[in-house]
Amino acid sequence: MSVLYFSLLLVMAVLAFALARGRASSGARAAAFHSRPNYHGLLAASLVAIPMLVVFVIGAILTKMIAESQALTALDPALLTDPLRRGAALREIVEVANGRFRGNPSITLQAAGDTWAYVQRVARFSIYGLGLAAGIGGLMFALRSITPDLKARNRFEWLVTVLLMICAGIAVLTTIGIVFSVVFETVRFFQKVPPMDFLTGTQWSPQTAIRADQGGSSGAFGVVPLLTGTLLISGIAMLVAGPIGLFAAIYMAEYATPRFRSTAKPVLEILAGIPTVVLGFFAALTVAPLIRGAGEYFGLSVASESALAAGLVMGMMIIPFVSSLSDDVITAVPQSLRDGSLALGGTKSETIRRVILPAALPGIVSAFMLAISRAVGETMIVVMAAGLAANLTFNPLDAVTTFTVQIKTILVGDQEFDTAKTLAAFALGFVLFFFTLTLNVIALAIIRKYREQYD
């Protein structure tokens, strides 16, 4: 039904465009028009499309509300108090109405299904009728209002501004919505587990006892081992990616010949395109055994899954983020600053260290922050290479685990969404979100402080 409606909408809009454009460009008066014919056409098309769209959206919402309330009156009112059973009943009604119900529906259910189907039919005709009326009304209005004085260009551009604003609004609202959904579940979690236990506890074992007589699954929700694990792995990753990425960027931007740069840069960026799950098994199957072997050679005991393996490979993963962004900001430093330093008798490396890097610092900092955010949020590599054991340790040769891995572990499989274990995932998500948010705020503050001096 909606495909047909939108085809109709499109045809009407194109028709409006053609008619309005023709009217605004015909005759000797064409030169006297304030706006070009195309703008009259676009404005008329918008005046047709927008009312039709509004009719469709409001119609769809109303249809759903009316159909549900009408259909449910046929059923037992006691059902409707429980939201879960209400939802199940609605699904059955829709199945009956569409003839997809398996088995024989009861009489009341059949009646409800018929009601639902009837409302849908009526609503469909109404929407078509009203939509067509709105479209034709819009078209008539648009054509009548075409005069040389009509500021069609300004009006249409206002409409475009509104459209852009709506898109920006959607992006912002989505973010806010995600934050709230996490916050609500986190609050529910904190009703079961005290926040102080969560934030300062040093034990993480989210298995809770299902029966009272079960032992060994006490359900400890201390986030500290996860925090240290995350910091340890991200720290190792940044120790790898920070220097390598930055130095690679300096070489690319300042020393490499254009030919080398034009091949090496895309290759480096391919590294950013490798799926992390591939890097994950590279870490687990190649790097981790190597580290274990090397550790045994030196007489160290290395867990088969170690923070070091995950950190090293994660560092490889984020090298392109550091190098590519740093390369861009270093290249963006004006040539005049390089000339200024060289003309004072500075060597190339003095110029880079004392002028170019300080000038590029804000951009380099933001590159680092982006890389850290990536590292903190990375899951697959850690799952495969660092294990699931929540050890409170700073030894890079031990197995550790991170926020993201625990969230994934908790939510994999069938879950009941009201146990402390499942809700803990949301609390972890919230802490993780807060963590990366703080990083971003710090990065922005640094950028703002130093950019003032630069521009």
Added chain:
Amino acid sequence: MQNLALETVAPVVESVPVPKITAKDVNVHYGEKHAIKDVSVDIPAKGVMSFIGPSGCGKSTFLRCINRMNDTIPICRVTGDLRIDGRDIYEPGLDPVLLRARVGMVFQKPNPFPKSIYENVAYGPRLHGLASNKVEMDELVEWALRRAGLFEEVKDRLKDSGTSLSGGQQQRLCIARAISVRPEVILMDEPCSALDPIATAKIEELIDELRANFTIVIVTHSMQQAARVSQRTAFFHLGKVIEEGVTDQIFMNPRHELTRNYITGRFG
């Protein structure tokens, strides 16, 4: 008019009593392009020499040969004989970095570093270790800022960013930065082209003071400026020096027709 047979005209060059810089048959190629053709010119010590000529005539390119800034452009090739105090500055053993400490440069657009005013001036001395302690550095910075006529305006805000100054102040800061390493020669590449008339007047005044201690070579698009600040002038056209001599004589009584046309504003 522009198609005068350049090949048949020998450049009109006068000898200079005490040349600081001597160029003989200098040629510059940018890849395929022959930008400077057989330029020979003598630049006197302790004075101001200006290079004038229409856009793209090679005067800035030639200026950048004197401190080997053209080295930073890979496709640029310089041949010929270019000497400062009799020493060939393109000889293989010479380090261009050390040369540039002796031959400072001021650019067309003010290019202060994104550092404080103090650090901008202290940058060169730090590179070359010209001050052994904080007190000496303070004195050196103050001296350079005074010579550039900027100290009184900025003495209370030496910690402010150099980029916070006005355009004219920025350019004087760049001059202070250039003289802070006590060079022998200062090259100026259209130093006033981005400045308003008042700031320009200040820079010109400053150039007039500096010539007592430095050899100054200035490229300019303004013939009035060349007439006001320089004692000698060379006229460039299509990569060649057409005429060279005492400024007053070039402007009052040019010997070459191209020079006369340019000065009277008939082309360029």
